[in-house]
Amino acid sequence: MAGGTPSSGIAIVGSGVAGLHLALLLQQQAIPVTLYSDQTAAQLASGRMLNTVAHHNTTVKREEALGVDHWDLAEYGYFCHHHYIGGPQPLSFPGAFGAPSRAIDYRVYLPRLLADFQERGGDFRAGHLVIPEEIVRLSEQYDLVVVATGKGGTSAMFPVIPGKSPYSRPMRRLSAGLYHGIAPSEPKGVTMSIAPPHGELLEIPTFSANGHVTVLLFENVPGGDTEILADAKYDEDPAAFEQLVLEKVRTHHPEVFARIDTARFRLTGPNDLLQGAVTPVLREDYAILPNGRVVMALGDAHSVVDPVVGQGANSASYSAWELGQVITEDQNFDERFAQKVAARRANRVRAISDWTNLMIGLPPAPHLLQLLGAMSQNPAVADEFTNNFNQPERQWDILATPERTAAFLARHGM
């Protein structure tokens, strides 16, 4: 950006999945686009694990359309969810996808898409963290600026929507790592293992720089028995950390534990662990700068969700796609444009936020427990819930109120 000359087209700040999918879409439509990132491709490829992300098939379909579907689903995909709910009478049941999902470590995924963008002639400017003051400058150089990162304080340009951001603090403390030594489930799928009242374990078959490995994402309720996993220091004593993880899996998540070869079990590397927490927030879709220019929010600048149902990246990709469609239709980047984008993506993005927030609510909502119980009894119900990871607005159609859940179960004869 330093020394940039007056330009035109679209500036995208942030090279995560939202920024890259939008950049690739605009490039495909021959709309001039410049992609800014604080990190180079090499920096994106190395360093600490960025997140633990699954792309559901609706997102895979977008990757096909963008020509970046590089990982054959037969090898890299997964096909179902395995559910385990602990308690005096544990429940165990699958839910099938109509079409596969796929999890690729973003240190592999993002650099590959960035290479696609650059090989196709894309303008990528890396190595500088854009701050809000620079957004104003960019807004005068470009026809439109899209903020697609939560970094640099730029999110704060977009006001929080209060009613859609019900939690003032994280509801889970997270410990996510990549591990060797866990055999895939059969059929290959994600295991969602719930240990009331301590939290959840998401076990995700993932491809990383180390090949086919396994994400263990612990969603720990503050004060619960597994919370320590969000605090324990791997670097101080790797073996002790791995033993602690094993112990918690053995105690709370027996179906996952049964697939662990304890002799081979280890973190795939010191950078392959992420501990932290997320306060979910939904922000306004756009801001109007004092200079009158419209700036659009995308990805983490727009919506941050807990990873418990794996919707964040899918929301970001969807949201980028809808923004890109409106850009191809209407290049008057004024408030009407911004409101069209907002209206177009509202139903899904808000459903993702609402559904995810319901999933991490404490205590769990009775109608959510009712639905989980019904899933254990009725495969059609479990499959519909599972498929709705692709269409979260349909999930929210089922879960928005107890009456809706009852009506849904009635349709299934329950």
Added chain:
Amino acid sequence: MAGGTPSSGIAIVGSGVAGLHLALLLQQQAIPVTLYSDQTAAQLASGRMLNTVAHHNTTVKREEALGVDHWDLAEYGYFCHHHYIGGPQPLSFPGAFGAPSRAIDYRVYLPRLLADFQERGGDFRAGHLVIPEEIVRLSEQYDLVVVATGKGGTSAMFPVIPGKSPYSRPMRRLSAGLYHGIAPSEPKGVTMSIAPPHGELLEIPTFSANGHVTVLLFENVPGGDTEILADAKYDEDPAAFEQLVLEKVRTHHPEVFARIDTARFRLTGPNDLLQGAVTPVLREDYAILPNGRVVMALGDAHSVVDPVVGQGANSASYSAWELGQVITEDQNFDERFAQKVAARRANRVRAISDWTNLMIGLPPAPHLLQLLGAMSQNPAVADEFTNNFNQPERQWDILATPERTAAFLARHGM
């Protein structure tokens, strides 16, 4: 409704185009529906002219889908707009539709569709004007009540949206009549004749119980030279009234006058005249009753627009269609349902309201005059404006701001 027993399904109050299109759509989907009207089919067929309505091709397409496309476009359709703008240097230019529009007197149209509905087994209950208190009772008998009429005070159940209802009084006083003695334009089309600063004349080839006749819809600016047409009493002296109309057409609308056979010129009947005025208003899409039930607004209960660009009936039909689609997808009639309907139809319904309100603004907005001037110079611009009568949200994309109009004209090399 008197003596109605507890029932289920959808109750539609109002048998205008909105109520009928929705009723026919739900009937097609085998969703139980009951249609209430204050008038019988015989009453709808007789009496004073209800309005002067053109159905643009997007509405005709809905009629095809509903199996009520009874009027062959080759005979009953029209194919373009003829524009005339008076002044020291009059402008005259056409604009072509990609697909024909059609105008049928609603005293022919509505009874025919009502017969379709009843012949297909529809439940029609006529002869009683439903008032707000009865809406509450209906809401407890049916799964959902849709208010699709402005009569009976039921509109007031839905709050006015202030920013979208900018006028507190009518901007035009109307005189609409059906006439013999006017030869169709060539190609057959609607003539939009503008006589600044007095108002507009819309001349519409229409089919009525008297065969192929012509609507003259005078849109009279209060205080202008044609305002008297909204007050003159036909019944007191029919010949004097017709002479007055002729005189105003001769003075202000020469291209229409040139097609009048003054010897044959006359109103087609004493009931074929409507004088009045419209205060445009956009209301909320739904209301939640004290008993917790959701009631949806449709047609005149939702949006009332001046007839100057012939959008009211098309808006009502579109809005009914979108409501019907959501009903087929989600039969949980709660606030989430209502918000989905609102989001789905907002862009078009609001664009219709905004565009129409711009057209009747006084003095005319400079960018509207700029567009009309450009239309007179560039047939592609005139055709796009004309076709956008089918997609009013695209019209508003062009007219929402002076900058948008300038960008649109720049795309046309102007």
